Amino acid sequence: MKRFLLIIVLVAFACPAGAEMYRWVDEKGTVHFTDDPSTIPERYRPDAETRKGPRETTPPGARGKSTTSPLSQPPPKTSEPQGFDVPLLRSSQLMFVEVLLNGRVKRNFIVDSGASYTLIDRGTARDLGITIDEYTPFIPVATVSDVILTPLVTLKSIQVGQAEVENVDALIYTMPSEKEGLLGNSFLGKFRVVLDSVNGKMTLHPVKGSPSPDRPGGYDRDYWAGRFRFLHYNIGVLRKLKTSYERKDARTELNRVNNAIRYFENQLGDWERKASLAGVPHNWRE
Incomplete structure (x- = not known):
């Protein structure tokens, strides 16, 4: 495995969907993630944020009893837009989904709603005809041992099943262990994500509904x-x-x-x- 791994990739590798993570920022502005709060330096703990992966559901008839009381579940929103069901592929603790990039390049991406950005590897960037030049913005990303500047590009579109989002921010990086990419919140943030590992599917409910006084736009x-x-x-x-x-x-x-x-x-x-x-x-x- 390559020496340098993106922290956001490590989050996906280390934790199944729904696992609790902690996010903190040091004095240099570097963002860190961990699933062990004791590893956060004491002076940063008051400002550390708790993050969770997408909610995973257990359908009726599945074995085992739910550990969560039905009374603790929020009532369903009757006005919520219809969701898009997408098949999932599971490997160990990782969930993958097929994505269509810019309407022409298909890849299998890790699903991780805890990642701020979608990631594409350099080979995929070449296949999409993306070039990096002196005008390309770069943003800092923490790796295992360093902070590196990583190119930020905008994809024309990402389609997952019947769900499509245009103008999606993505980072270009050499993915570890031949992974092709990661589907992060630059796409998933447009949806309420429900993972159903028993039936091997992900449902994407668009967060955009009908405009109203309490939902402008x-x-x-x-x-x-x-x-x-x-x-x-x-x-x-x-x-x-x-x-x-x-x-x-x-x-x-x-x-x-x-x-x-x-x-x-x-x-x-x-x-x-x-x-x-x-x-x-x-x-x-x-």
Whole structure:
């Protein structure tokens, strides 16, 4: 196995869907993940975030009794859009799904809703005709032993079964152990994900519904707030990294980070315009 593995890939390898993970950020802006809270340095523990993978269901008739009381389950939303059922392939603790990239390249990707981004390997990037140049934004990614700058690209579309999302952010990286890619929240975040390992399927319920006073643009407060929080966080991390590279006079890295800052600032501007048109309250955008 290759020496350097992406932390977000390690999360998928180490934990089955639904496992509890902890996310923390050090003083350099590096994001870390662990399933053991005792490994988090004490000064970072108060700000550590708990994260869980997609919910896994047990269908009626499955063996064993549920450990969760039915009363603790939230009532189903009657207005929720119809979901898309997608076959799953399981290998050990990993779940894979077939994806169609840009309408022409098929791959089997690991499913991991705990990963912020979708990952594609370099061979897939070549097959898609993606090139990396001086204008490509790079973002910092923590590996086992280092922090590296990784190219960020936008795929025209990703289709999983009948579910399709356009303009999906993805990171290009050499995947470990011949894995072809990872389906992360840049795609899965557009859906409520339900995994049914007994029947070997994943159901994707679109989070966008009909616009209403409490769902401007068809999205609820959590979706809008999460999107703005994500963009503000990335811009903050990149600005800190920019300062570090300026001190080191690391011109190549500085150029890549500046490209990333411009990219996320443009994204933030686009989302501000969308939010204004949809009538999203300003306190949802902080």
